[in-house]
Amino acid sequence: MNLLRKKSVESMVAQATPLKRTLKTFDLTMLGIGAIIGTGIFVLTGKGALTAGPALCVSFLLAAVCCGFAGLCYAEFASMVPVSGSAYSYAYVAFGEIIAFMIGWDLILEYALQAATVSAGWSGYFNKLLEGFGIHLPVELTAAYGTTPGVTTYFNLPGFIVVLLITWVLSIGINQTKRTNDIMVMIKLAIIVLFIVCTVWYVNPANWKPFSPYGWYTFQPGSTKPMGIIPAASIVFFSFIGFDAVSSSAEETVEPNKTLPRGILYSLIISTVLYVIMTLIMTGIVKYPEFAKFVDAPVAGVILATGLNWLAFVVNLGALIGMTTVMLVQLYGQSRICYAMSRDGLFPKFFGEVNKKYHTPFKGTWFFGILTAIAGGFININILFELVNIGTLSAFIIVSAGVLWMRKTQPDAHRGFRAPGVPVTPILAIVFCCVLIAGLNWETWVRFVVWFALGLIVYFAYGRKHSKLGAAEGGASAAQSGIAGGDQASDNADAPDSLVSFES
Template structure:
């Protein structure tokens, strides 16, 4: 059976209607916009920009955010075109299956699992830590971990994951409504912080806008911690300058990972052809404005060197430096509220990718069973929540952070390429939204995403390689043999062989009948001549 077999769009849409394996369409434009903002505006808005400014880009971190947002917008246009043409759960996995074949679809699905599983675990871990910080501000001494049979367990991670797993099992729309409340609160906090910080801006802090490149201190681990591009070209590891700006863009791209997650909910969206593009782009616009606002305030309040000197630099660092420590308390609350909704959306996205892969037989089919009443994949949702809680509660998730970016970017690359392929193979397919200037913009999207991937560390690439090896093992040992599409093609081949054999047998019998008739005629003629 071919590794490159594709699943037709008609089959994908038909499968979304399969009884016992289908989802309920309840989400509108507002829900999708809130979902995008909910997952993208988390702790990162208060910390990622500070780290990128201090360690990589200086004041030009604003340009890093713009470059990351532009790259994300190009990829999201590709997602929007696909989602409007194939409104089925699974996001990049489903889109790749329809265009580039089963093996690549499996790889990208496996990458999406990596992205969402690690992101949900990282965020849940930090949620527990920031919950303890908020308790400290209130004067309550509540540790972030408890000792259970000799293990330090992050109890907060278990609690928040359990709450949102329960809500998602009860219904996607209910979860979306809860997320809306938290999202409005955290956007209000971010806007307040931007306005308050603007009063402390000093224009001289923006100079030099792109600091001169300087080599990083040599030491153990440099090979692993430098970007793959620097490793391949032999360039010495460096901070700042143009390459620092690009490395900063690779780091802050983490801020925009949520929008591919939104596309995983396509099967639960009302009128998806129009609703999905509107909701995704509205969310991206809001997030970009908020991140640029925060980065301008951050680098305007203090010199970037202050951020570089603090290993745990955040927006709070800037406020404390200018004597506005009160803002740090508000920021801590904002982080906690921000992280809350991120966890929910990532748990939703993870379960929907697993749901799509399970329904296609690449993972056990029993996982994709949905309830008759709520039409939610309760089994997968509970298993996903349990996996996230165990990783977040029991392990050091710090090593996983860059794995999130490489999983997202690899998905973006394949979706960008797949749009061009689908335009060629199915020009007749109705599309409510089309990427303009195709194939130029989709190809540019793929190139920019590859470039950002090359600016991730060699250690991240090594870990990514290990993850892919595990994925190949699972596919060839289980997925390929149980693929619904593969079994259908095999059954069709067997049926075709039976039909062909029946035709051959019919032809043989007909030939035998003709031969017998001819022999009879010849025999009768011989008898008459006598």
Template sequence: MIFGRVKPLDAILATAEKKGLSRSLGAFQLTMLGVGAVIGTGIFVLTSEAAQKAGPGMMISFVIAGFVCAVAALCYSELASMVPVAGSAYTYTYAVMGELMAWMVGWALILEYAVGASAVAVGWSGYFVGLMNSAFGITIPAALAVGPSQGGMINLPAVVIAGLVTWLLIIGTTESARVNAVLVAIKVAALALFIALTIPVIKQDEFIPFLPNGWGTIGVVGAASSIFFAYVGFDAVSTAAEETKNPQRNVPIGLIGSLLICTVFYLLVSAGAIGAIGAQPVRGLGGEILSPGTPELAQRCAQIVASGLNEPLACSKEALAHVLRSAGWVKVGNLIGLAAFIALPSVVLMMMFGQTRVFFVMARDGLLPAKLASVHPRYHTPHIVTIFTGIVVMVAAAFLPVGKLADYSNSGTLFAFAMVAIAVLVLRKTDPDRHRPFRTPLIGLVAPLAIFGCLGLYVKLPLVAILVLPVWGLVGLLIYFGYSRRHSYVGRGITDVPELDPDAPPLPVPPLPGAPTPGDKQA
């Protein structure tokens, strides 16, 4: 049976027990972990995207996206506390719904991590270009600063930063907890400064009309689908469940608390941006609605700037810095740009690192060739899979706008989160007596809300982003049935596969029956 290959949960849990991580995190530490993981990329990068779709109504969009994240996070936490090993949603699905669905989730996570890294790289590029122009008077030509859909040829800064991060991952440079804490502090301080300056100068007239495009795909719910990207990262709290004191109490406090703090932050930032310079969508000469990331919007924005008017928020590639500069705080705007310049590359690094981790776990299960995770003889890093990931990130960042990349990433993320919610429901029915360090409260309500919430946001993505997931999934199925199904450990009856450190490469793949033993040394 296609759905019959389930990775034994007892074997996974036995592996987790061997790790013996101490339970030391309290509710406050979990909450701060979540705030640090969530705040940053989306709010810096996608505010202009949300303005074009929803105008001032983007404030409601942040609430909708935060709510869907909250119910999904509660489901995520139950499985994370039960199956505290590498692979996150992929591993959970393998243990509950079988190999095929696990493969599809793992394949979708590539959209979340690799395409998400491309989106952050493009967002960083916008701040870099603006900072160079405003602070140093260096103008980077549009042909080299944006992709073809926005009137350029290639987004060179985005390619450069993605290439630099790839190189850093190959030579083995990783962030320490201390460096990451400093970067989180920079991001939070920048947003707090933005709020402190813009809230006192809010003009109520800028909020009218509040819902210029209504509730549809180009409207409030469509904006929520896009800025869902601003909340991705909360799973850092879920995956820390095994290191948490009293997880039944502290995990929901950490999850809901961090999401609530982030949502309040986002509401204050969006209110400040709207009230300071306005956030009405840019319309065509005939009054028609223009979609974000299209040549038509780029052309209209260029016309507005050429006429001598201030660039609208929806046109900006560096939304928060642009707001402050337009409101008269040019130097502070440059500081915000500098904060994004410093902090966002670390997000690219973490997403690309997360991508290699997913590849590791899938290769360790035999679903991908172990050769992909071969270790560099000098740097002792998985250079092949890192280079492959880096090339994908660089190509996507070179030619696609940030909003489209975020939408593509969201399609994979929403699918993975929905599958986790389904897995929680299935496991409650099939194995109700198994120990759960954290139990999702009101599972009959929370899990369906997560499933339908993810589905609702998915169908409100732009059509191309909706189609990306099934097309990507079809490619994944071809690979699965062409290679992975035959080489799967579980399919070949090999269930006792040692679980290495999550950052380590996979073990050698046992040879297929009748096949020669490989001579190459595998990682």
């Protein structure tokens, strides 16, 4: 039983399927920005400011540096193995089947939980937007059960509906997905720039003192949660999750060897600059302890502090658009991961069937879209969002280690992009990922181990038995045995009678 059987780069590329290649560098950059800029600015800056103070901008930089090193490794792999599947496909080439399956399993959890978590935040902003027009949904239908302390809620209806709408857009074709995402990202960026231009004049540098009230890492008396720059970086790392989904679009990208690395790196750079500027402005307008009053809607709280009430409507709209693009990219990446795993036989064929009309994995897209909508609609998953972080960081570690391994084992393989500074770059990516993982609480580790164990059960119960690579190896072994047997019979036929009789 070979659990570490590998696929070659050539066989991966040869399996490319009839998905339409329409995405260019601009589209991939918009896809990356769409995934990155959303929840980080409109939701997590509040919790991050309470954890790190004004030094939150350093936390964002730390998370960005981690993603930057990992992004360079992703870019090299994307140019080397330009197929769907992202870290799953890269691990299959570098380390073997069981490692690839577990990373794919992690990515499924990452994308689903992030999309479901963001749908909860989207619902909150949507309800506020409706209230501005005097429309009030029944409170029981505004959030999942147990989400809001002291308020009886049962179902997140707005979040449920928006996930289904996004799933529909994804299912009918990459062109529709591309246009929808590009338009929304451009609007979102325009709104963020408007916020910066209008509020920068209200910054009071005195609010930045002390700049780092909790240092790099500390525990406050009576608290079990760490405080400081590193724990805040572990929280806001959630903001950057999604750029790796860009590499999942390899089979729908024009000239993936060039455009994928550019899309990954451009989206990271643009998003990081905007995050740093936004956090400096927000913590400069409002003293960091005051974010506790509006931790779930920090941008709206900052606007109220400036008195620019007219800007609140615009920013609410930007938050809705921003979180919509995040969910769109996450659900897109999830469907492509499952598509790649199904094509390799590790998931049922159902997830890998390409619709002849839309040229998309139609059934698989709807299957996980509906599951994600149900999860976001009924389950309070706010306590699980750190699972997204640990799953993604694990994938980053595997991809970075994969670059080191492939440089050693396949130094002459074609690479449209080569990560600079190898082996230092992937080693630094691994180190930064481990630092951020250390900032997560122990409950997250326990939940991750449980999910990992479930993945092993699925692999041994289904994936290993249906693996196409395993079937091909088994067929090759059988053929070799047949050839060997035929050769032996031929030799016996030509042997002297006495020898044949003796061997009998």
